[in-house]
Amino acid sequence: QVQLVESGGGVVQPGKSLRLSCVASGFTFSSYSMHWVRQAPGKGLEWVTFIWFDGRIQYYADSVKGRFTISRDNSKNTLYLQMDNLTAEDTAVYYCARDLSTIFGLLGYWGQGTPVTVSS
Amino acid sequence: EIVLTQSPGTLSLSPGERATLSCRASQSVRNNFLAWYQQKTGQGPRLLIYGASTRASGIPDRFSGSGSGTEFTLSISRLEPEDFAVYYCQHYGNLAPFAFGPGTKVDIK
Numbered sequence: 001q002v003q004l005v006e007s008g009g010g011v012v013q014p015g016k017s018l019r020l021s022c023v024a025s026g027f028t029f030s031s032y033s034m035h036w037v038r039q040a041p042g043k044g045l046e047w048v049t050f051i052w053f054d055g056r057i058q059y060y061a062d063s064v065k066g067r068f069t070i071s072r073d074n075s076k077n078t079l080y081l082q083m084d085n086l087t088a089e090d091t092a093v094y095y096c097a098r099d100l101s102t103i104f105g106l107l108g109y110w111g112q113g114t115p116v117t118v119s120s
Numbered sequence: 121e122i123v124l125t126q127s128p129g130t131l132s133l134s135p136g137e138r139a140t141l142s143c144r145a146s147q148s149v150r151n152n153f154l155a156w157y158q159q160k161t162g163q164g165p166r167l168l169i170y171g172a173s174t175r176a177s178g179i180p181d182r183f184s185g186s187g188s189g190t191e192f193t194l195s196i197s198r199l200e201p202e203d204f205a206v207y208y209c210q211h212y213g214n215l216a217p218f219a220f221g222p223g224t225k226v227d228i229k
Contacts, residue, residue, distance in 0.1 A: 035218075037165075045157075045165065045208055045220040059216035095164050100176075105212030106155055108176065110164035 002026040002109045004096045009114030014087055022079040022096030030074040033099045036081050038092035086118045122147055122211050124221035132229040139196040141224045143209035148189045153213035156194045160205045204228050
């Protein structure tokens with residue numbers, strides 16, 4: 001069965017960096033585009049970024065453009081999110097998600113999330 | 121960029137009642153690429169409906185989706201205790217960002 005397990009979250013000071021990881025199993029990782037979606041405390045879902053199956057193309061929400069970088073290592077079945085220059089507004093649970101099929105953005109599988117707190 | 125609004129913000133119903141949730145898009149959603157997700161407290165979201173009306177694998181038939189263009193509806197025919205949750209609509213397809221609506225909370229009356 002499809003499994004997505006995020007890690008790397010924690011407490012970090014404003015202006016610092018953090019890298020999240022998502023290890024995938026149960027499917028051919030290199031065949032699917034992948035996403036990060038976040039949820040601030042008590043708030044709704046916010047799509048953050050996605051990367052094509054082969055890593056060639058990435059898209060970002062305006063709120064993170066220039067500060068966050070999505071990448072993947074298909075040999076390790078792992079998705080990454082490098083987060084730089086963090087602010088309090090980046091405090092959220094970060095979910096890794098997989099496209100259901102070849103249609104971008106239809107999020108058929110989700111991890112349980114990893115929490116990130118940006119605080120001094 | 122498509123903006124989604126959902127109504128009502130909160131829906132208070134009893135088990136066995138019918139729930140009707142609305143999602144409105146700021147512009148027409150191409151190919152009816154509109155999905156609904158369910159999220160329970162402390163859990164990741166789960167895909168319920170895609171293509172506006174197709175149930176995802178394993179989703180009970182009490183969940184149904186309808187609509188086209190800019191107006192979409194998620195219906196739950198008879199609420200079960202496990203259906204009390206927050207529901208989000210989302211557009212997807214070729215154009216990022218893949219925005220979510222703000223959500224509708226269905227809680228027990």
